Amino acid sequence: MAKVVRFSELGGPEVLRIEEVEVLPPGPGEVRILAKALGLNRAEALLRRGSYIEAAALPSGLGLEAAGVVESIGDGVEGLNPGDAVSLVPPRSMLRWPVHGELIRVPAELVVKHPPELDWEGAAALWMAFLTAYGALVDLAGLKTGETVAITAASSSVGLAAIQIANRIGARPVAVTRSEAKREALMAHGAAAVVLSEGEGLAERLEAAAGGGSGLRVVLDAVGGPIFEPLTAAMAPGGILVEYGGLSPLPTPFPLPAVLGKSLTLRGYLVHEITRDPAKLAAAKAFILAGVAEGAFKPVIARSFPLDEIVAAHRYLESNDQFGKIVVTV
Structure with missing residues (x-):
């Protein structure tokens, strides 16, 4: 027993x-x-x-x-x-x-x-945090060195894993959080910038955090709800928003003008896409264990x-x- x-x-x-x-x-x-x-x-x-x-x-x-x-x-x-x-x-x-x-x-x-x-x-x-973040950012979105990625719910275990993975790749993670109290901790854990999700002008603040230019190619979101509109407004043409959660209790609008105007991909994602595929799982495990051994992932x-x-x-x-x-x- x-x-x-x-x-x-x-x-x-x-x-x-x-x-x-x-x-x-x-x-x-x-x-x-x-x-x-x-x-x-x-x-x-x-x-x-x-x-x-x-x-x-x-x-x-x-x-x-x-x-x-x-x-x-x-x-x-x-x-x-x-x-x-x-x-x-x-x-x-x-x-x-x-x-x-x-x-x-x-x-x-x-x-x-x-x-x-x-x-x-x-x-x-x-495993749950790092497999989820790896599958979304590496396997699905193909995040590259030098790119900026916006990560919502950044203080969650998946959000923090995503920050570590982005840094190991050489990408620039922008942490999106509701709480000003978490700004310092997020910066200490590797965020290149922190943007508060509350308040006006979220799209403009995300664009500024991304360094201007054409916007964000990759967004990792666990929230959904009204934040979809400013997130997509800040995205680059041809960008991909990977949705792996649904924390917001509010309806999620479909941002049609941004999706059409920029040819965006809005993609639902479950970690099962990695765990049910032996080849993808083997690649993910090798990537994560190497990061742990190097001290990049913890x-x-x-x-x-x-x-x-x-x-x-x-x-x-x-x-x-x-x-x-x-x-x-x-």
Whole structure:
């Protein structure tokens, strides 16, 4: 028996429970892991509220990120052994492979040997943020040296990963945030400029931060809503806006004049585009692990909670006050 995070009704953080359940031995091609740290994502909050891309069959587990020690392996698993320190590429289905608990059973293809440069918390916080940012900026948008990229929700774990990836490429990351209080921290974590999303003249302020010229070719957005119009107004002809979130509760207008006038691409994106493609995933893992080894990539941890404070951890997640990743230690 092992402690796992579950919920039996939809709702806020208070519906979460820590329950004792049996975790089956690993089957063929599977690995069972003793968790040391868990990474929190907004997707888990959406699942328990009933607004995720998957619908929970209650009672349900949850969780997309973890790091720990291999406890046992199933038939046919190669390259992994009991005692190995590992972290997890997010599963494509949180319902099929929930990972928030003491003991985790997952397909071996999701398991990566723990990067020695990172501690347990850093390893648990690595893959969702950096795979998402890599897939959007490198694989999809083809961000190049010398280009400027605007990154909204810049203080999120994905936003901070995107800043680090842009800097490693030699691009210029402009951080877009709601809070003046986060300006100094964003600059300290690699932003070339910080632009506040609130107030008048956002498009003009973005253009100024980009250094003038023809505008931004690449925008990475997690917000949606009314910000779409100033973002696209600041974009260059032929530019691409990659949308990977939807944090705004307000309707998202379609900026038809900018899209037509500049031949813009507005592209929805899910990290599954990388994780379901073995070749793309291999390239992404190599890129990210190289960045970690060089010291260019390091997850930013906002705060750590013990497992028995999982409700408090989710409340903090929904406060939007964090700078970086929230992790839970086991």
